[in-house]
Amino acid sequence: MKNPFVMECGNYKTSYRKDMELFRNPRVKIRMLVIVILLFLFPLFASNYVIGLATLAAIAVIGAIGLNILTGFTGQISVGVGAFLAVGGYASAILTSTLGWSFWISLPTAGLITAIIGGLFGIPSLRLKGLYLAIATLAAQVIILWIIGRWKSLTGGGSGMILSRPTVGEFSFQSHNSYYYLVLVIAVLTTIYALNLFRTRTGRAFLAVRDRDVAAQIMGINLFSYKVMSFAISSFIVGIAGALLAHYTMIVTVELYSMQVSIQYLAMILVGGLGSVFGAILGAIFITLLPVALGYMVEFLTIFLPDAHAILSSFRQFVFGLVIILFLIFEPGGLVHIWNNIKNYFRLWPFSY
Numbered sequence: 001m002k003n004p005f006v007m008e009c010g011n012y013k014t015s016y017r018k019d020m021e022l023f024r025n026p027r028v029k030i031r032m033l034v035i036v037i038l039l040f041l042f043p044l045f046a047s048n049y050v051i052g053l054a055t056l057a058a059i060a061v062i063g064a065i066g067l068n069i070l071t072g073f074t075g076q077i078s079v080g081v082g083a084f085l086a087v088g089g090y091a092s093a094i095l096t097s098t099l100g101w102s103f104w105i106s107l108p109t110a111g112l113i114t115a116i117i118g119g120l121f122g123i124p125s126l127r128l129k130g131l132y133l134a135i136a137t138l139a140a141q142v143i144i145l146w147i148i149g150r151w152k153s154l155t156g157g158g159s160g161m162i163l164s165r166p167t168v169g170e171f172s173f174q175s176h177n178s179y180y181y182l183v184l185v186i187a188v189l190t191t192i193y194a195l196n197l198f199r200t201r202t203g204r205a206f207l208a209v210r211d212r213d214v215a216a217q218i219m220g221i222n223l224f225s226y227k228v229m230s231f232a233i234s235s236f237i238v239g240i241a242g243a244l245l246a247h248y249t250m251i252v253t254v255e256l257y258s259m260q261v262s263i264q265y266l267a268m269i270l271v272g273g274l275g276s277v278f279g280a281i282l283g284a285i286f287i288t289l290l291p292v293a294l295g296y297m298v299e300f301l302t303i304f305l306p307d308a309h310a311i312l313s314s315f316r317q318f319v320f321g322l323v324i325i326l327f328l329i330f331e332p333g334g335l336v337h338i339w340n341n342i343k344n345y346f347r348l349w350p351f352s353y
Contacts, residue, residue, distance in 0.1 A: 022195060043176075058183040062190045062244065063081065064272065064280040066238040067081050067238060069197070073210060075213075076231065077133050079262050080121070080140035080262060082145075083262075084114050085241060086144060087117055089246030090252055091106070091109065092106045093163050093246055095110065097161055103247065107243050111243070114235045115233070115239065118238070118239075119232040122227060122231025122235075124136045141262060149254045161251070163252065165179065186244065191281070202226070209221065267287050268280065271327050272334050273333055276334070278339075282334070282336060283334065
């Protein structure tokens, strides 16, 4: 009988089929199933405020996975994710509020519209790399938000647009719990899709383009097609996240999708771990909850320093930037690397050397 307190010291795969399995062994599958069940039971024990934070974190998880497919797995730097969130949000707002479409049709349609626009801005990726590609995506951020802000007859300009929560027959996803469950289901489906994507030919081509694009081209991989495809897939998922966020806040304005949003999403995949779906999840949760934790810390310090509230409030932004810098210097592998180190320590204990 296997000792439940002893972890396995390694996984020895004896076939290609074993190597391609989504879960390494039945224990991992059971562990994932337990985590998903706990996430579905979570609203039964949490307040509406905590459920709201969890909903925002789940939406951020979807967007971070989308960005990680492009930047972490394909090596294409993008700093325009805020604009693609805006495209998804505004597309769903126009389809549901102006044209009267159902949310269930407008949600994938908003993703497709974002994918088309993302693919168009991905065309220069064949000729551009690194900083030059980052500047090109920064142009996408500026151009898209400029168009949204000036096209008043369609987007409402600076006034924005009002949305409503989705419905199924007589049931409305108006409550915190119901919308949390909706977002959670889509986040789980997105995670499963991303994990499976990199077990397919397309996903392996993305990894080859990231690691050695010239060698990948020599092997017969069409760089242009796969780079544009990675932009389109990433933008589709980011557009879905944008639409879900818009229906959650029930308003879209240009100010909600500023450059700061793009930086936050980049921080999610950097802090979580580039090229890892689990890292994107950890990073999205960490960056979403970090301002909340810093807010509680400021309130606690204000008890002892009531006159320094203004200074401590600005201190939150300083800590946010400092955390990103410290991760880049001391743990560039991100939270997922820390998690793997902890697992390896207990797996090899007491022979960790």
